[in-house]
Amino acid sequence: MIRSSRLWSWIAFALGAAYFLLPLAGMFEFSLRARRGEYSFQAYQNVLGDPQFLATFGYSVLMAGFTIVLGVLIVAPTAFWVRLKLPGLRPVIEFVTLLPLVIPPIVIVFGYIRLYNTSSWLPMTGSALGTDILLMCGYATLSLPYMYRAVDTGLRTIDIRTLTEAAQSLGAGWITILGRLILPNVFVAVMSGAFLTFAIVIGEYVFAALLNRPAFGPYMVWMGSNKAYEPAALAVIAFSITWACMALIQLATRFQKFTKASR
Numbered sequence: 001m002i003r004s005s006r007l008w009s010w011i012a013f014a015l016g017a018a019y020f021l022l023p024l025a026g027m028f029e030f031s032l033r034a035r036r037g038e039y040s041f042q043a044y045q046n047v048l049g050d051p052q053f054l055a056t057f058g059y060s061v062l063m064a065g066f067t068i069v070l071g072v073l074i075v076a077p078t079a080f081w082v083r084l085k086l087p088g089l090r091p092v093i094e095f096v097t098l099l100p101l102v103i104p105p106i107v108i109v110f111g112y113i114r115l116y117n118t119s120s121w122l123p124m125t126g127s128a129l130g131t132d133i134l135l136m137c138g139y140a141t142l143s144l145p146y147m148y149r150a151v152d153t154g155l156r157t158i159d160i161r162t163l164t165e166a167a168q169s170l171g172a173g174w175i176t177i178l179g180r181l182i183l184p185n186v187f188v189a190v191m192s193g194a195f196l197t198f199a200i201v202i203g204e205y206v207f208a209a210l211l212n213r214p215a216f217g218p219y220m221v222w223m224g225s226n227k228a229y230e231p232a233a234l235a236v237i238a239f240s241i242t243w244a245c246m247a248l249i250q251l252a253t254r255f256q257k258f259t260k261a262s263r
Helices: 002-031 041-048 051-084 087-102 105-116 128-156 160-169 174-185 189-202 205-208 216-227 231-262
Strands: none
Touching: 002 216, 002 231, 041 231, 051 087, 051 128, 051 160, 051 174, 051 189, 051 216, 051 231, 087 128, 087 216, 105 216, 128 205, 160 174, 189 216, 189 231, 205 216, 216 231
């Protein structure tokens, strides 16, 4: 029975791996056909050598960094305060953080445009800086479900009430408690949310396209409409970035376990 169960487990694993990996392998093989009659990395050279690729990718990386900072500044104090002082509101906060998964991004961005256009009371779309701020807020909204759950899961692993009371008995204020005590103890959870946010920002299309910002998502769509082999190469690069983020999450988790075990 045990051997039979293991056999079926391996069969299910193999089928699942084939379902996900075979299309990726086919896409990678197609991206190597830029030169007729031979395999080459010509498509990757064309993509990486395109100035527009570097500009859009650099812009999205910069926006991802600002979005991560904004998300941590919003989520970490909120999750900490709700778990410490307002545990009865946790279902409400969790429901609110799930709304970006229910409300389509196009509805959110049209709401931004309607509220903050050049004829509104706060004309943020009239300047590049204002539009970038709107885009950053939109990205933070899309990543809210993942960032909040990552931080909240990290807070569950520590006794924040005891740590807070001990810090207050030594004269620490709320900012000191959060910045020097709570965040270092949930660093891996924050990094997990940060990497997920980074992956979301890199591939997001709707917000950047409708706000007319030079982000990486619209560039990928444009490339797919105008090129043959380069879109496949660009998709492989985008998948590689996402996998790298997932690998960094695993490395951060293992590093924290190793440091705790060595203490």
